[in-house]
Amino acid sequence: MKEKGFPEGFLWGGATAANQCEGAWNIDGKGFSTADMVQYYTKEESKGKNMETVPRQEIEEILAGHREGYNYPKRRGIDFYHRYQEDIALLAEMGFKIFRMSINWARIYPNGDDEQPNEQGLQFYDNVFDECAKYGIQPLVTLSHYETPLHLALSINGWYDRRMIDYFLRYCKTVFTRYKGKVKYWMTFNEINMMLNLPFTAGGVFIETCEHEKQAKYQAIHHQFLGSALATKLAHDIIPDVQVGCMLGITHTYPDTSDPMDALLSQKANRNNYFFVDVQSKGEYPTYIFEEWKRDGIEVAMEPGDLELLKENTVDYISFSYYYTMSVSKRALGDNSGANGLPDFGIPVVPNPHLKRTDWGFQIDPIGMRIIINELWDRYHKPIFIAENGMGAHDVLEADGKVHDDYRIAYLKAHIEQMKEAIRDGANVFGYTSWGCIDIISAGTSEMSKRYGYIYVDQDDEGNGSLKRYKKDSFAWYQRVIASNGEELGD
Numbered sequence: 001m002k003e004k005g006f007p008e009g010f011l012w013g014g015a016t017a018a019n020q021c022e023g024a025w026n027i028d029g030k031g032f033s034t035a036d037m038v039q040y041y042t043k044e045e046s047k048g049k050n051m052e053t054v055p056r057q058e059i060e061e062i063l064a065g066h067r068e069g070y071n072y073p074k075r076r077g078i079d080f081y082h083r084y085q086e087d088i089a090l091l092a093e094m095g096f097k098i099f100r101m102s103i104n105w106a107r108i109y110p111n112g113d114d115e116q117p118n119e120q121g122l123q124f125y126d127n128v129f130d131e132c133a134k135y136g137i138q139p140l141v142t143l144s145h146y147e148t149p150l151h152l153a154l155s156i157n158g159w160y161d162r163r164m165i166d167y168f169l170r171y172c173k174t175v176f177t178r179y180k181g182k183v184k185y186w187m188t189f190n191e192i193n194m195m196l197n198l199p200f201t202a203g204g205v206f207i208e209t210c211e212h213e214k215q216a217k218y219q220a221i222h223h224q225f226l227g228s229a230l231a232t233k234l235a236h237d238i239i240p241d242v243q244v245g246c247m248l249g250i251t252h253t254y255p256d257t258s259d260p261m262d263a264l265l266s267q268k269a270n271r272n273n274y275f276f277v278d279v280q281s282k283g284e285y286p287t288y289i290f291e292e293w294k295r296d297g298i299e300v301a302m303e304p305g306d307l308e309l310l311k312e313n314t315v316d317y318i319s320f321s322y323y324y325t326m327s328v329s330k331r332a333l334g335d336n337s338g339a340n341g342l343p344d345f346g347i348p349v350v351p352n353p354h355l356k357r358t359d360w361g362f363q364i365d366p367i368g369m370r371i372i373i374n375e376l377w378d379r380y381h382k383p384i385f386i387a388e389n390g391m392g393a394h395d396v397l398e399a400d401g402k403v404h405d406d407y408r409i410a411y412l413k414a415h416i417e418q419m420k421e422a423i424r425d426g427a428n429v430f431g432y433t434s435w436g437c438i439d440i441i442s443a444g445t446s447e448m449s450k451r452y453g454y455i456y457v458d459q460d461d462e463g464n465g466s467l468k469r470y471k472k473d474s475f476a477w478y479q480r481v482i483a484s485n486g487e488e489l490g491d
């Protein structure tokens with residue numbers, strides 16, 4: 001009997017986000033998004049800084065014109081805004097079935113609270129979707145990928161304020177109605193769990209201005225849950241056959257040893273992730289969170305009907321991004337230094353001696369991805385989509401225009417093999433979009449030199465370069481993977 005492989009019609013593709021690739025940050029009526037305020041720091045300058053967070057005071061200085069001449073790479077991206085036709089043609093040449101991208105909310109509603117949408121912004125995405133359709137590529141659209149309209153951050157402190165739900169729904173209604181014949185797959189919030197770690201990035205919240213930090217984060221999360229549930233309902237009402245998913249940034253956490261205390265710490269760390277899927281997929285807050293809030297003196301304001309609304313409007317599928325796993329140990333309790341480059345986000349992380357790392361210190365763990373898929377399938381029994389996975393690396397463009405990225409091929413191959421194993425284990429996985437299919441600006445460090453793509457873009461961290469696109473060795477490799485529906489992964 002032939003071994004079970006990827007199901008027929010499996011959605012192979014790649015992923016991007018508007019704020020990291022479009023550029024054209026102030027063109028055709030677009031307003032500022034939070035990402036436009038994020039500066040690039042050299043390695044030296046970035047020591048000890050949380051680079052995805054911009055304090056309110058700094059933004060006020062930027063807006064007052066006191067920080068001219070600094071480097072804001074997300075404003076220029078890779079100029080996808082003007083080059084989308086060439087880029088989509090390259091994705092089509094690889095055989096893409098699906099292209100994950102986001103709509104930049106501030107292109108549609110420049111301030112977020114405008115009465116009318118910006119027609120030029122709407123037209124741009126019409127053009128992109130039409131271009132995809134030319135090649136039979138399905139777009140998969142993230143509604144909010146780290147790009148809250150800046151005005152909403154400044155005027156109401158982003159998702160901390162319940163009014164965000166209405167503004168978000170106004171935007172969702174506009175894009176669902178406009179693109180209902182063109183986009184079937186949607187995601188509400190990219191890596192919604194990042195609100196716990198990066199509230200400015202994930203929801204335009206200036207946490208330094210809030211009295212009770214943890215309470216403010218959970219309040220904002222509750223508002224995003226409601227926004228997501230109501231957007232799901234709206235999409236179901238407006239678009240026939242629509243599929244709306246949640247999206248989680250998973251860093252599955254292992255116990256470092258068989259010490260039960262380490263196991264307990266890992267369970268706690270994993271709950272920080274699965275908590276989000278519990279609410280978005282089962283429609284229920286897990287009971288332990290209410291106990292935790294009580295212990296920490298947190299009161300999350302909820303209105304009558306909120307919990308019913310979450311229960312009635314759960315997602316159609318579950319998606320996640322996957323880069324690495326972490327390990328925790330009671331040895332590291334109280335030590336906030338992280339594990340040599342891995343973010344610790346308040347949990348006692350230690351390095352995993354069994355895993356190699358990328359240039360940026362991410363622990364490479366293909367089996368970790370299989371574990372997560374199985375865990376999600378066992379817990380929720382909803383179709384699973386892998387929305388991001390990949391290896392950021394320093395690629396070298398050779399004089400002959402080639403990029404030999406065998407390390408990337410090895411990384412992706414190993415992960416795809418484990419995804420296949422998870423399917424053999426019984427999980428329902430229906431698609432895979434590797435991250436940054438074309439090189440784009442890094443979300444975490446704003447570097448151009450942290451590259452994930454099959455397509456090299458000639459630009460450096462300072463924005464110098466021709467922006468010319470080159471096919472890396474991984475381009476032809478992925479083309480074969482897609483053509484063989486994941487059967488030909490190379491040696």
Ligand code: BG6
Nearest residue numbers: 017190191321392442443444445
């Ligand atoms: C995810 C984000 O966290 O990881 C992407 O959804 C991001 O936006 C990706 O680019 C890789 O992270 P980084 O920091 O290497 O760009």
